[in-house]
Amino acid sequence: MTNERRVLVHPDKGSLASSVAARFITKMLDILDDQPVAHVVLTGGSMAGAVLESIASSPARTSIDWSRVHFWWGDERWVxxxxxxxxxxxxxxxxLDDLDLPDENVHRFPASDSGMTLDDAAVAFAAELAEHGVDGADAPAFDITFLGVGPDGHIASLFPHRSGIQVTDRTVIAVRNSPKPPPERLSLTRPVLNASQRIWFVLSGADKASALGLALAGASRDEVPVAGIKGRRRTVFFVDSDAAAEVPEVLIARDY
Structure with missing residues (x-):
């Protein structure tokens, strides 16, 4: 399967959220036609919330058999x-509260009040990932992985000039002294993210324009972590016009 990378530009945050939601529903129907279950990675932030709210408000969401969808997260704050x-x-x-999902379909990172240490929590979540790997894989090959991008180019809790983006021998890392509060976090690593079939970045706002432009221009993943993330089948940047300000016209796709 040819790996494709596209930038799709939307006029504003509202149209961006509704478009991504519609594409997600359509793609999930396609995926579940081809396989018994789907694995989806979610992210945090206001844009992620807007996309999920658009999915929740869509009448088409009832066409998905949500009992066959497993949800994970790319990172979590240790709170x-x-x-x-x-x-x-x-x-x-x-x-998620509206979907009546089986408990076993929602794979949350451990919380700080779980009785585990941060390091133990990373090991425990790595074990949970491995339980759902196929043919000995150490994690699911996620069907769709949503990621946001920080103004500094970070994704999940993999930050510029930090060792996390370089880790390849683990699926989950404990993050300490994060440059963005709170200081302690858990995060999937780059190899797990890059094993995803599809990476969907969702970005809005002028403060994301520089990071996006640098990533598409071939910046180092250590300098701009988003530059080191690419899905096996497809990588799509869903952005609003403000976030697209520094994207070369030649890289902007006219359709999905």
Whole structure:
């Protein structure tokens, strides 16, 4: 399968969220036609919440057999369960609480009040990933992985000039002294993310324009971590016009 990388530009945040939601529903129907279950990685932030809210409000969402969809996260903040700082809290409020999912379909990172240390939590989540790997793989080959991008180019909790983006011998890392609060986090590593069939970046705002432009221009993954992430089948940057300000016209796709 040819790996494709595209940038799709939308006029504003609202149209961006609704377009990504519609594409997600369509793609999930295609995936579930071809295989018994699907694995999806979610991210945090306001844009992620807007996309999930658009999915939740779409009448077409009822066409998906959600009992066959497993949800994961690319990273999580090391705070107590139920905290509104957690990425899973955003997803629960925006979509998951309305889907009546089986508990075993929602794969949350451990919380700081779980009784585990941060390092133990990384090991425990790595074991959970491995349980769902196929043919000895150490993690699922995620069907769709959503990622946001920080103004500094970070993805998940893999930050510029930090060792996390370079880790290849683990699926999950404990993050300490994060340059973005809170300081302690858990994150999937680059090899796990790059094993995804499809990477969908969703970006809005002028503060993301520089990072996106640098990533597409071939910047180092150590300098701009988003530059080191690419899905096996397809990598799509869904962006609004402000975030696309530094994307060369030749890289902007006219259709999906």
């Amino acid at each position: 107590p369960a139920g905290s509104d700082e957690r990425n899973d809290w955003i997803a629960d409020r925006s979509l």
